[in-house]
Amino acid sequence: MSNRRLFWRIVENIEASIDSGHYSTGSRLPPERELAETFDVSRPTIREAIIALEVRGKIEVKTGSGVYVLDTGNNTNSNEIINAFEVTQARALIEGEVAAIAATTINRDELKQLNATLIAMEKGKDIEAADEEFHKIIANSTRNAAMILSVENLWRLRSLTPEIIDDYDSVCSSDNTKTLAEHKAIYTALESGNATEARHAMHGHFNRLINSLFDVVETKALEEIKRKNSEKRDLYSIPSLNS
Incomplete structure (x- = not known):
């Protein structure tokens, strides 16, 4: 489970770099080896992140060429729901x-x-x-x-x-x-x-x-209901009102 959460953090990091323009539309992402070194993870973890980004419509993998950033500005990604x-x-x-x-x-x-x-x-x-x-x-x-x-x-x-x-x-x-x-x-x-x-x-x-x-x-x-009720209990308890 920790490996999955690790790869997801990498997905979010790369996605943020794409959204901010650091990786512009049409540009190629760094090679798998370089990304693995940048994030200090294994190459299989990077591969999982690339797959997730491809599913989300952020990138396109071109065999023998590399991984390219797609234009998602006017594209509503139904996968998100x-x-x-x-x-x-x-x-x-x-x-x-x-x-x-x-x-x-x-x-x-x-x-x-x-x-x-x-x-x-x-x-x-x-x-x-x-x-x-x-x-x-x-x-x-x-x-x-x-x-x-x-x-x-x-x-x-x-x-x-x-x-x-x-x-x-x-x-x-x-x-x-x-x-x-x-x-x-x-x-x-x-x-x-x-x-x-x-x-x-x-x-x-x-x-x-x-x-x-x-x-x-x-x-x-x-x-979640218990958590919210606990917060309300703390808020409305008599000790809180007298403090």
């Missing part, structure tokens, strides 16, 4: 069908790769990376470039805003046992080649995630 519930609902609909297709196309090597992610999750090793790898292996096994790109873009949206990052972190950090069980159910359906069961298992996975997100939001709302 996306929330964790919308991302999860979209994932449920798309990845449910992805799983159904994968049940008929996945091969033994890909099943072995999926099983390796389950083992990693059981051992508590890079759980978040194993989770992402699990879903991307399934997408890749469809052999459908549009499906693969859709799943990759939805994973990028998970890192779109601090709110989405925090909401997902709150759920995923506490529900690894449930996530693992759901992944195993998906794996079993894929291994048996049952498209209907694969779709059903994937939908069940995301349905639980959506309900968990609601629990997180409700908890945060109650905490």
Whole structure:
């Protein structure tokens, strides 16, 4: 979670430099290596920041050329209003069908790769990376470039805003046992080649995630109410009035 917050601070820093004109429209950002040295972070962290900036419509990555600043002055970015519930609902609909297709196309090597992610999750090793790898292996096994790109873009949206990052972190950090069980159910359906069961298992996975997100939001709302009430209590208490 700390790594995610670190990369988000880098996103905000670069975005502020773009908005202030330090990096003007059409200009090229410094190379990945230089940015890593500037922010004193690893190059993979810079790559994550670049992906987030690209999703937000701030930059364009041109293969073999570099990263260029886009003109966003007259462009309203609809991504800014996306929330964790919308991302999860979209994932449920798309990845449910992805799983159904994968049940008929996945091969033994890909099943072995999926099983390796389950083992990693059981051992508590890079759980978040194993989770992402699990879903991307399934997408890749469809052999459908549009499906693969859709799943990759939805994973990028998970890192779109601090709110989405925090909401997902709150759920995923506490529900690894449930996530693992759901992944195993998906794996079993894929291994048996049952498209209907694969779709059903994937939908069940995301349905639980959506309900968990609601629990997180409700908890945060109650905490905010308590905080505001505490401030009012301090303001209107008799000792405060007599001081």
